[in-house]
Amino acid sequence: MISVDEALSHLFALTSPLDAEDVPLIKAHGRVLAKDVHATRNQPPFTASAMDGYAVDATSIKTGQTYEVIGEAAAGHAWQGQVGPAQAVRIFTGAPLPEGTDHVIIQENVTRAGDTITLDDSANDTPFVRPAGTDFKAGDAIRAPRVLTPSDIALLASMNIATLSVTRRPSVAIIATGDELVQPGETPGPDQIIASNSYGLAALIRQLGADPRLLPIARDTRASLALAFDLAADADLIVTIGGASVGDHDLVGEVAADKGMDRAFYKVAMRPGKPLMAGRIGRTTMIGLPGNPVSAMVCGHVFLAPVIRKMLGLGAQPALRETHALAKPAPANGPREHYMRAHLGPEGVTIFDRQDSALLTVLAASNCLAVRPINDPARNTGDQIDIIRL
Ligand SMILES: Nc1nc2c(c(=O)[nH]1)N[C@H]1C(S)=C(S)[C@@H](COP(=O)(O)OP(=O)(O)OC[C@H]3O[C@@H](n4cnc5c(N)ncnc54)[C@H](O)[C@@H]3O)O[C@H]1N2
Ligand code: MOO
Numbered sequence: 001m002i003s004v005d006e007a008l009s010h011l012f013a014l015t016s017p018l019d020a021e022d023v024p025l026i027k028a029h030g031r032v033l034a035k036d037v038h039a040t041r042n043q044p045p046f047t048a049s050a051m052d053g054y055a056v057d058a059t060s061i062k063t064g065q066t067y068e069v070i071g072e073a074a075a076g077h078a079w080q081g082q083v084g085p086a087q088a089v090r091i092f093t094g095a096p097l098p099e100g101t102d103h104v105i106i107q108e109n110v111t112r113a114g115d116t117i118t119l120d121d122s123a124n125d126t127p128f129v130r131p132a133g134t135d136f137k138a139g140d141a142i143r144a145p146r147v148l149t150p151s152d153i154a155l156l157a158s159m160n161i162a163t164l165s166v167t168r169r170p171s172v173a174i175i176a177t178g179d180e181l182v183q184p185g186e187t188p189g190p191d192q193i194i195a196s197n198s199y200g201l202a203a204l205i206r207q208l209g210a211d212p213r214l215l216p217i218a219r220d221t222r223a224s225l226a227l228a229f230d231l232a233a234d235a236d237l238i239v240t241i242g243g244a245s246v247g248d249h250d251l252v253g254e255v256a257a258d259k260g261m262d263r264a265f266y267k268v269a270m271r272p273g274k275p276l277m278a279g280r281i282g283r284t285t286m287i288g289l290p291g292n293p294v295s296a297m298v299c300g301h302v303f304l305a306p307v308i309r310k311m312l313g314l315g316a317q318p319a320l321r322e323t324h325a326l327a328k329p330a331p332a333n334g335p336r337e338h339y340m341r342a343h344l345g346p347e348g349v350t351i352f353d354r355q356d357s358a359l360l361t362v363l364a365a366s367n368c369l370a371v372r373p374i375n376d377p378a379r380n381t382g383d384q385i386d387i388i389r390l
Contacts, residue, residue: 001267001268001269001336002265002268002269003268003269003337004268004269004270004302004337005318006265007265007268007278007303008302008306010264010265010278011264011278011285011287011303011306012306012307013264014264014279014285015237015285015307015310016310016311017310017311017312018170018312018313019168020034020035020165020167020168021166021167021168022163022165023163023164023166024162025153028153028156029148029149029153030148030209031147031148031166031169031209032144032145032146032147032148032167032312032313032314033143033145033147033152033164033165033166034144034145034167034313035144035164035165036141036142036143036144037142037144037156037159037161038139038140038159039136039137039138039139039140039141039159039160039161040138040160040161041138041160042133042138043133043134043135043136043158043159044130044133044134044135046096046132047097047129047130047131047132048094048095048096048097048132049073049091049093049094049095049096049097049104049128049130050093050129050130051104051128052091052092052093052106052107053091053104053107053110054069054088054089054091055073055083055088055089055091055101055104056083056087056101056105057083057102057103058103060086061119062119063120063121064118064119064121065118065119066086066116066118067086067087067088068087068088068116069089069090069115069117070087070088070089071089071090071098072089072090073089073091073095073096073097074092075092075094076094078098079091079096080098081099083100083101087100088101088117089101097129103127103129104127104128105117105119105128106128108122109122136155136158136159142155142156142159144313145167145312147209147314167312169210169211170210170211170236170311170312171210171213171234171235171236171237172205172210172211172235172236172238172239172308173215173232173237173238173239174201174205174214174215174239174241175215175218175228175229175232175238175239175240176195176198176214176217176241176242177218177219177228177241177242177251177252177291178195178218178242178243178291179219180192180193181194181195181217182194182217183195183217184199195217196293196360197241197242197289197291197296198214198217198241199214200300200360201239201241201289201297201300204297204300204304204305205239205304205308208305208308208309208312209312210308213232213235215231218240218243220249220251222251222254222258225255226258226259229255229281232284233281236284236285236311237286237287237308237311238281238284238285238287239287239304240286240287240288240289241289241290241291241296242289242290242291243288243291244275244277244288244289244290244291245275245290246275252277252288253266253277256279256286256288259281261279261280261281261286262279262280263277263278264278264279265277265279269336269337270302270336270337270338270339271334271336271337271338271339271357272292272294272298272299273290273295273299273302273339274336275288275290276288276289276290278303287299289304290357292358293360293363294357294358294359294360294362298339298357298369301369301388301390302339302369305319319388321386322386322387323384323385323386323387324344324387325348325349325381325382325383325384325385326348326350326379326380326381326382326383327345327350327381328350328381329378329379329380329381330372330378330383331378332376333372333373333374333375333376334374336374337374338355338371338372339369339371340355340369340370340371341355341365341366341369341370342366342367342368342369342370343366343367343368344367344368344387348381349368349370349385349387352365352366363390366390367389367390368390369387369388369390370386371386371387371388372385
């Protein structure tokens with residue numbers, strides 16, 4: 001058995017970042033920027049008013065000063081001309097400041113009579129202008145790689161970037177295996193259960209920015225599994241679920257070998273997730289996850305997520321860990337790294353008592369995995385412990 005770190009290194013060696021494709025800005029949210037982007041203009045492109053009021057020359061401002069209002073500037077409608085001493089231009093938020101002005105007096109601070117305004121004593125020193133290029137300047141960069149957020153999309157739009165280069169979404173084929181499985185919504189026989197892992201993993205894969213493809217459930221026969229592998233052949237990543245252990249009906253390893261899998265490893269010193277396997281079939285990486293529902297989901301967070309991030313060009317990093325205090329004592333750990341279902345709250349980390357890898361209710365109640373190193377001794381309330389957020 002190899003360690004979790006060794007398994008991850010093997011998985012990173014099996015995968016490379018995918019190529020890039022161009023997408024319109026409206027489709028770019030959540031995608032990974034593949035090439036640096038440079039602003040094509042300054043923002044604002046001119047010195048702009050930040051308020052509704054009157055544009056004047058700042059040196060003229062004093063209580064009681066009067067100005068003749070000689071024109072109007074609105075957003076999208078600059079006032080052309082030169083503003084002289086004792087003159088002002090009516091101005092609105094977003095309008096370019098006219099020549100000869102560098103200050104906006106907000107309209108609340110003047111008294112207007114016809115075309116004359118008089119400054120109140122409440123006029124202050126704040127210029128209420130946004131100099132050209134205060135937000136960004138032409139040539140300023142947004143660096144790749146980066147998962148594009150809604151804020152990034154707004155900034156890219158402002159930079160006048162209509163199309164951008166993003167990493168292609170990995171296509172991930174999911175093969176659930178087992179005679180006992182039916183799809184959600186079907187009527188199970190008395191000895192059948194519902195395929196849950198495939199749906200949970202598909203959700204995780206989509207959340208990570210990849211495209212999950214659910215294949216029909218493969219039955220516990222070589223022919224059915226072989227057909228599923230053939231259907232998955234054009235995927236970037238094949239994920240099988242179940243059939244990975246040592247039972248007579250655990251055929252995934254054998255059929256993958258028939259399909260030419262170059263196996264990188266089988267079995268990892270972790271709980272849950274021991275019967276994990278991985279390798280390459282042609283150009284496609286294959287990860288065989290254990291069938292127990294919680295095992296499959298934990299392996300999804302610990303292995304699948306870092307692999308997908310690497311394929312997206314986000315680097316080869318294990319799942320992010322944080323350290324928090326235990327809210328409750330934890331028993332000693334054994335010879336496998338243990339990813340314990342737990343809840344992180346204001347009081348700290350509470351590890352659930354029930355850790356059976358078939359309990360999806362416990363997983364759903366968890367918001368993190370508490371990571372216990374091999375042979376970690378018993379821990380007390382207040383001890384620091386590593387967690388991975390779910
Ligand atoms: N003698 C041994 N038996 C087992 C060992 C072992 O080392 N020696 N390891 C155990 C561990 S740990 C795990 S994990 C399981 C994993 O076995 P498989 O990957 O072969 O999984 P299956 O036997 O196919 O299924 C296990 C369990 O999970 C259910 N299952 C499978 N697929 C799904 C799915 N898509 N959705 C929901 N549930 C699923 C399946 O019905 C079984 O109940 O092996 C132990 N045995
Ligand atoms: O390792 Mo199994 O994945 O413990 O349930």
